[in-house]
Amino acid sequence: MTAVIVLLVLGVVVVWVIVTYNSLIALKNSVFNAFKQIDVQLKRRHDLIPNLVNAVKGAMEFERETLEAVIQARNQAVQVQKETTPGSLGKLAQAEGVLTAALGRLMMVVERYPDLKATGNIAQLQEELTSTENKVAFARQLYNDEATRYNTKQLQFPTNLVAGLAKATPAELWEITEAAEREVPQVDLSSKPKA
Amino acid sequence: MNGEANLFVQQARNRRRSVVLVAAFLALFAWVGFGGDAAFYLGTTGPEEPGAYRHRIPIMGIAAVLLGAALAWRAYRTGARRVLWATGAREIVQASSLEERQLLNVVEEMAIASGLSRPRIWVVPDSDPNAFATGTNPAEAHIAVTEGLLSRLNRDELQAVVAHEMAHIRNLDVRLMTLLAALVGAIALISEGAHRLLRGGFRGGRSGGRGKGAGAAAVIALVVWLLTLLIAPLVSRLLALGVSRKREFLADATSAQFTRNPAALASALTRIHEAVEPTKSMREGTAHLCIADPLGRRVTNRQGLVADLLATHPPMPVRIARLKSMAYQRERARAAPAS
Numbered sequence: 001m002t003a004v005i006v007l008l009v010l011g012v013v014v015v016w017v018i019v020t021y022n023s024l025i026a027l028k029n030s031v032f033n034a035f036k037q038i039d040v041q042l043k044r045r046h047d048l049i050p051n052l053v054n055a056v057k058g059a060m061e062f063e064r065e066t067l068e069a070v071i072q073a074r075n076q077a078v079q080v081q082k083e084t085t086p087g088s089l090g091k092l093a094q095a096e097g098v099l100t101a102a103l104g105r106l107m108m109v110v111e112r113y114p115d116l117k118a119t120g121n122i123a124q125l126q127e128e129l130t131s132t133e134n135k136v137a138f139a140r141q142l143y144n145d146e147a148t149r150y151n152t153k154q155l156q157f158p159t160n161l162v163a164g165l166a167k168a169t170p171a172e173l174w175e176i177t178e179a180a181e182r183e184v185p186q187v188d189l190s191s192k193p194k195a
Numbered sequence: 196m197n198g199e200a201n202l203f204v205q206q207a208r209n210r211r212r213s214v215v216l217v218a219a220f221l222a223l224f225a226w227v228g229f230g231g232d233a234a235f236y237l238g239t240t241g242p243e244e245p246g247a248y249r250h251r252i253p254i255m256g257i258a259a260v261l262l263g264a265a266l267a268w269r270a271y272r273t274g275a276r277r278v279l280w281a282t283g284a285r286e287i288v289q290a291s292s293l294e295e296r297q298l299l300n301v302v303e304e305m306a307i308a309s310g311l312s313r314p315r316i317w318v319v320p321d322s323d324p325n326a327f328a329t330g331t332n333p334a335e336a337h338i339a340v341t342e343g344l345l346s347r348l349n350r351d352e353l354q355a356v357v358a359h360e361m362a363h364i365r366n367l368d369v370r371l372m373t374l375l376a377a378l379v380g381a382i383a384l385i386s387e388g389a390h391r392l393l394r395g396g397f398r399g400g401r402s403g404g405r406g407k408g409a410g411a412a413a414v415i416a417l418v419v420w421l422l423t424l425l426i427a428p429l430v431s432r433l434l435a436l437g438v439s440r441k442r443e444f445l446a447d448a449t450s451a452q453f454t455r456n457p458a459a460l461a462s463a464l465t466r467i468h469e470a471v472e473p474t475k476s477m478r479e480g481t482a483h484l485c486i487a488d489p490l491g492r493r494v495t496n497r498q499g500l501v502a503d504l505l506a507t508h509p510p511m512p513v514r515i516a517r518l519k520s521m522a523y524q525r526e527r528a529r530a531a532p533a534s
Contacts, residue, residue: 030310134354
């Protein structure tokens, strides 16, 4: 009788360990996947910027500095992204923060050129840029949500007893490091396009 | 969080409430299916002579479950296609205008925010602002918006509405409501069938054969079961509507989670609410999939017992108030992160 009870308890424990281990692995993978999603969206953003700069270059001779700041920030971010691993998020976050700020300034400047705004091309580029910025932000949000879920789960009792087995370590959150990015100028890109 | 709850608390609350309602629904279906079997079982297990009929296998219950499963399977297979076809929606594959480009972008953004794959996108030629999601599988889902919605909402509002629809997809609401609708249909069929049997003099032939041991329990069970059959079609429909309303609140809260901008959905709902004309291209059967009741029924806009029971959607003012409360919570959290 005692043997049966011991076996039962042991069986329950084994099943629990398996289930918990698997849920930790699933979470870990979804954090990794969310991280890859940020990567994809950053790449899209980097690819879009040369188009944007070319489209406004002619009409904005006077704003050389702003344009160059964007190009430089973009090249820097591309460089950093190549070297980034999930462990070294901080540097990439910083480079992307600089790029976001430079883009914000550019879009604010574009607002000052009504001729430029009037061409449909720019409206379309603006929409693409808004969307790209949003996609980066939402990818980041998903990553942070998933990472928080993963971090909470692996630290909670009794899951933390299995965390070592699943090689679970807290994932780094994507934080806004640059003070400049915190104060991104509010550019009104959200208004309805006029058809 | 006294009274006013942030978006995660509201999600948990509505998820819990809809689970309770679904459990009640399934209990009702089980009683409709197996209650009669229970009565006959009690009625035929007295200390009778051997060889007498004993109702051991719950034939009626099994038949009810099979009927429900068949209806649900049919709805699963053809539901999405039928709904889209009925509304006359056209699919947007390649954007042909800035407006469509924006719609594609917004859906892609929300797919990223929800971590799901991008659904297929449709536009319904209707000037009333509305939107719906369909498809029982998150990997093959569809989102449709009306032309009226595209022309009336700004980018943030459109994003919030699309997020609401992505929330329905992620929360598997389409699957849940399709299943409930099929079971409502099954209950209606069973009730109708029982009515006809009763009218056809089924009662007289049967009662004589029952032994003395049938007892009061069997009679009571039978009477209660027959009474349930009378009211089951109505009760099951009301329960399904209750689930639908809870899932709407849940989708609103999930939309706020995706966009982190509950105020945008509040203002989108205000605009949709102001456009009073009914959405002609959507029929009663698809009402629970839309962001706002397409029939523009007055019950949806009122509060009170009758309105609470009969509407597919919660009253607009209540939805807007809850979203504003979420927005307020966010503002407060941002203003004072330490407390």
